[in-house]
Amino acid sequence: MESSIYRFILRYSKREQIVLLIMTGLSFPFLYYSLDLPKRIINEALDAKGDATFPITWLGVEFGQLEFLWTLSGLFLALVCINGAFKYAINVYRGQLGERMLRRLRFELYSRVLRFPLGRFRRMSQGEIIPMVTAEVEPLGGFIGDSISLPAFQGGTLITILFFMFMQDPVLGLAAISLYPIQAYVIPKLQRQVNLLAKERVRTVRALSDKLGESVSGVQEIHANDAARLMLARFSERLGRIYEIRFEIYKKKFFIKFLNNFLAQITPFFFYAIGGYLVVRGDLSLGAMVAVLAAYKDLSAPWKELLGYYERKEDARIKYEQVIEQFDAPGSLDPAHQSTDGDDTKGEPAGYRSSNLGVVDDDGDTQLDGINLRLEAGERVALLGPTNGGKEALTLVLARLASPTTGSLAFAGRDITTLPEAVTGRRIGYVGPSAFVFSTTIRENLLLGAMHRPLATPQRNETEQARAKRFVADAAVSGNSTDDPQADWVDYGAIGVPDGTTLSQRLVEILEDVDLQEDCYQLGLRGALDPESRPEAAARLLEARAGFAERLAGDPAFEALVEPFSADRYNANASVAENLLFGTPVDGTFAADTIAAAPYVRRILDTVGLTGDFLTMGRDMAATMVELFADLPSDHEFFAQFSFISPDDLPEFQALVSRADRGGIDALAEDDRTRLLSLPFKLIAARHRLGLLDDAMKQRILEARRAFADNLPPELAGSVAFFSADAYNAAASVQDNVLFGKIAYGEADAAARVGTVISEVLESLELRSTVIEVGLDFQVGIGGSRLTAAQRQKIGIARVLLRRPDVLVFNDAAGAIDSGAQGRVMDRVLGDAEDRTVVWAMQRADLARRFKRVLVLRGGRIVEDGAPDVLDRDGSAFRAAAGDE
């Protein structure tokens, strides 16, 4: 990468910088005339010299005095406009250039991160890389736009003004610049000190963000070891260091500023003294003196800009160099390794040959030593041996995730280090012990393995098309990727399906292979299906709803398990809020915690005359809660499980109840009323058994339900998805749609029994895979945090299986899966990968018996190589590995 920011600027924006210079150059004559005009106006139009005679002839036209004044003033106005237009155009062009260059720089940095040798990430943390690419380079964009044109423009302006001053009077001109040498000498000296501090500041801030990132990743350890105070102290120490540096910079910068201002204000002294003397002696006209003073006022602006530019230039130079040195990692991948699309190893059998292969890691430890290995295409090999005995390193080298330090390794007849990722990342699949899942859906995570290049452009209408085209053009100008991320990237050929329509079927099969199908089914039940994009599936699920209701109705043992929703019946197993809404809240308007405060709901309560009853109910509930829970410690689990009121709010409700009892409920303030009203909405008749909801009350809530639906204003229509027996509810989960009711409280084991029935119904309607597909759209959270370690690992395996590489390399890839399932998953994976090369490093020797060949590695060397039953003899390393268990 370009070693200095000016090289970077010249390499990528030479043409634009020249355009800027030309625009700047063109603006100067206008600037000069706008300076010259005031003199003419004062000296000639106002006749300050007293020697003008009117009418005057100017440019061949005759003018009276007033006419002349208007004309010159009008001209002045025009010049101001032209100067402004130039400034605007130049600034816009400069801004665009700066943003493009910033975009290019960031893209370049990111693409470098993707090419770093993997060992680099042991020394460079996320916490350091992120601020470099985001915050640290940010000011560079602005600077790059200014880098050449700003000194040219401001310098040119300065020279224009100075030239003008010298034209008026050389002595005054000299006076104006008399103090420049002092500034030119002192300021760089001060700036150098600032630069050193700025460098230090960048380093300290990087370390700070590194610590911050570390604390986020290790927050469990901090809690578990009561280490918060130590962390706070260390963080505070770093903040203190940054404070010192910043304050020091501030003082120095302020001094520079002070010096500049002071010197700028001294100069007019020379004007008044020398200029005044010349005017008195009659050597200088008053008009010229006024013009010089006006010009001098204009002079300070560009001079300040130039000084500011100098400061920013130094800052940008340091920032650029400090970032670049971090991203120039030796041993980075050749860019061509990632951009090449062709695979010229096609047809070559996917076998390995190594001779004297050795790997030494960054710390100088030998990972592999003198490995001579032949792996034929289609072989199945288990790697065993002690941890860090070489089996892990060997899998990494076979997947080209680590490079051999000595010897050579050939894959498909070619030196593996020369192969592009289009070969290594497609013909070879690798799954490590902690497969990473990206923060998206399970489906995307699975398909990631088969998304190498954009294959089909998406359907777009004309405006979208134009927008996409502009995006690509902008990307190209900034040296960014011109690939369309919206395109269909999925390589269906690699997956082995003709197109997207049969893809889901294949995904469901793969899930079965890695024992993830049941998990996905459960996620699907809890997930939401969009009936608009999948109307058929929604219609089928409505069939399931009917089937489920039928199944329950026919069986006295199950009938009591679910209370179905019915438009004209109160559902005792649903809360009062749900009974009133008779639907699912979509946004926060009618959510459980806020429904009592919703003005529309309050209006409905008033209309049907329920407000008073709800307030009384709220008071009774509050009183009961206070009676039951007041004596419990505030951290008691009952609060979370049973109380309508949190321990923090309890004293407030206690006071509220006594206020209500003293002055009557009607006298309560609006806040208090809302608070009381919020309680009855949470009441579930079948669960809470407080005896507050009698049949008459239920009837009136039903009345409120009807009023709520009938009067719902259109702007609130989107806030609730009503229950309807013959419509799919997009806001509710798949399970709730099939249930279309509430699981009854008080029936032993109800949830599990209902689950079984739902599962049977879905199975009989062949809807299981539909539900699994909904589960595939489950968002896994940051780093897959919403999944277990075993589920993440299974996704990792499925991702690689899906794209059917010629070689499958597993590095303890099933270690997080529970031991009973490990063998099962392994068998299915081996069955799925029939005829393909499989290399599997594992901890448990008993699992290795299903492989035809076993390699035992110890101390970076292969100590045994053969079939498991041959190796399984007294004193063998294989037996030793098995004995460890």
Next chain:
Amino acid sequence: MSINQEVELLRNIPLFAKIEPSKLKLLAFTSERLTYQPDQVLCRQGDMGDAAYIIIEGEASVRIATASGDIEVARLGAGDVVGEIAILCDVPRTATVRAVDRVTTLKITKELVLPTDQRVPADRHRDHA
């Protein structure tokens, strides 16, 4: 049945007779009312128990597995308590209890009766000390 009736019911059971009424109300409010279908199992011999059941309605059969097969040792009805030993000391269930007809119970979990620090093992420990 509302919570006040349940309090009455609890009061008549010797195990809870000495508990003050306000605590009894909390107990009733926080315990779950559970209905079992005929033949459903309330607790199974050998399992670790975490709850006792007070039968409100219906009949349950208590059976013990022996070498010569299952034998019924008792029948329980309204007002009887099932599995109270499990909530007083940490021991496995000593018998299997099965609903004979539709049985309604009040399920009282261990946490409802005793805060975790007051269980029997702690008492025993005190005895040794």
